Amino acid sequence: MKEGRILKAFGGFFFVSDFDSREVYQCRIRGRLKKEKIDVIAGDIVEYTAMEGNTGVVERRLDRKNYLFRPPIANVEQAVVTCSIAQPDLHFKLLDRLLVLSETEDLEISICINKVDLLGLEKAKAVMKPYEEIGYKVVYTSVEEGIGISELKEVLKDKVSVFAGPSGVGKSSLLNAIQPGLKLKMGEVSERIKRGRHTTRHVELLSLNIGGWVADTPGFSSLDVTFVPSEELQYYFPEISGYLNDCKFLPCSHSHEPKCGVKAAVEEGDIPKHRYNNYLDFLEEIKKKEERNWRR
Ligand SMILES: Nc1nc2c(ncn2[C@@H]2O[C@H](COP(=O)(O)OP(=O)(O)OP(=O)(O)O)[C@@H](O)[C@H]2O)c(=O)[nH]1
Ligand SMILES: [Zn+2]
Known part of the structure; x- marks a missing residue:
């Protein structure tokens, strides 16, 4: 067969x-x-x-390796978390949310920073240095100036990927730069949905000439991370999970506990402060939800 x-x-x-x-x-x-x-x-x-x-x-x-819920796609191997360096501005908190969501699905992760023409490649690299130090692969692109497109192709080759990222960062533009005519502008698709020709959203995988597939719909349409159990969140910040053995009291949520190895690493500058703060914010969101469920 x-x-x-x-x-x-x-x-x-x-x-x-x-x-x-x-x-x-x-x-x-x-x-x-x-x-x-x-x-x-x-x-x-x-x-x-x-x-x-x-x-x-x-x-x-055949058995699925994984299953993304919104939008529904099976066997996704890679998330290309895409943001622009400007227009719209880069928001680390949104980026970190998308990274956590990708980590929970156990996807290979690449970060794509588009529109580097608006700031300059070197400055963009400086902004993203903390993420490279964590170990994330970062690809810097400009559709406008043709920067990084071949590197992005290399990242997509032979894999099933979803782009994830906010509106307007250039996801459609990137796909069309990779392979002209690959997809309609996402805006055009949603126009059609509005006019009622499509009642439900149909995800389509687009075949790349170089090998591999890309979903035509951005992944993670819900940015809610509160389905993650509070004690698991730490594992989805790779740089935090490296310090778990240094905490004196277990379990440690790395928020209020004394002699916390994670907090010490933040003080030392070994964990980026803004990442730790986002960890705390997400933890707070999760705990609020857990308390609500508890009281029910
Ligand atoms: N300066 C600059 N503008 C870009 C670049 N890439 C895309 N744009 C512009 O950014 C705008 C948004 O691009 P899209 O490709 O529609 O963005 P998207 O992420 O697909 O947006 P949604 O369809 O809303 O999800 C368009 O006006 C593009 O021309 C780039 O590298 N540099
Ligand atoms: Zn701790």
């Missing part, structure tokens, strides 16, 4: 990109899968039977 990846599911059809030929087959799905309520969504890896004229039947869905 042939194997492929679902690019999109729409109107009862499943568009399968064959792993070997990369040709797309418009498939129906075996009734048994429907009966067993096995849903098949963009990103799923399936076995299918090919038929005439690039049609076929999906026979089996």
Whole structure:
């Protein structure tokens, strides 16, 4: 049987990109899968039977490695957390939220800082130095000046990626710079949704010529991190989790406890202050929610 990846599911059809030929087959799905309520969504890896004229039947869905909820995509390997250095301004707190969300899904993470033309590459690198020191890969791009596009291609090659980032930072522009004509502007898509031609949001994986796939819809449409248990948040800040053994009293939330190794590392300048403050803010959000649930 042939194997492929679902690019999109729409109107009862499943568009399968064959792993070997990369040709797309418009498939129906075996009734048994429907009966067993096995849903098949963009990103799923399936076995299918090919038929005439690039049609076929999906026979089996393979186990998912992960599942992003909003928007729904299966088997995502990488998040490209994208912000602009200006217009809109770079907000570390928003960036950190997206990083935490990506960490919870156990995704490979790259940060893309776009519009470096507006500040200059060297200054942009200085701004992002703390993140490089944490160990995040940072790609600096300018669609305007053609900077970093080939490096971004290298990051996307042969992987299933979602871009995540606020509106207006240049996600669509980047995709079109990587591969002209790859996608409609995201704005155009949402216009159509507003006019009611689409009732629900359909995610589509776009195939890259260089190999790999990119979701046409930004990941993490909800920025809420309060589903993370308070005692787990520390693991989603890689630089914090390096100091957990230095805390005297366990468990330590690294907020009010004495002899806390994390706080000491912040004092020493080994953990960026703003990252620690964002950790505390997220922890506060989570604890508030936990208290609310507790009182119910
Ligand atoms: N100066 C500068 N402007 C850019 C760059 N990349 C994109 N832009 C501009 O930024 C604006 C927003 O770009 P989009 O690609 O629509 O941004 P987006 O992230 O897809 O936005 P949404 O569709 O709202 O999510 C457009 O006017 C682009 O021309 C860049 O590298 N430098
Ligand atoms: Zn501590």
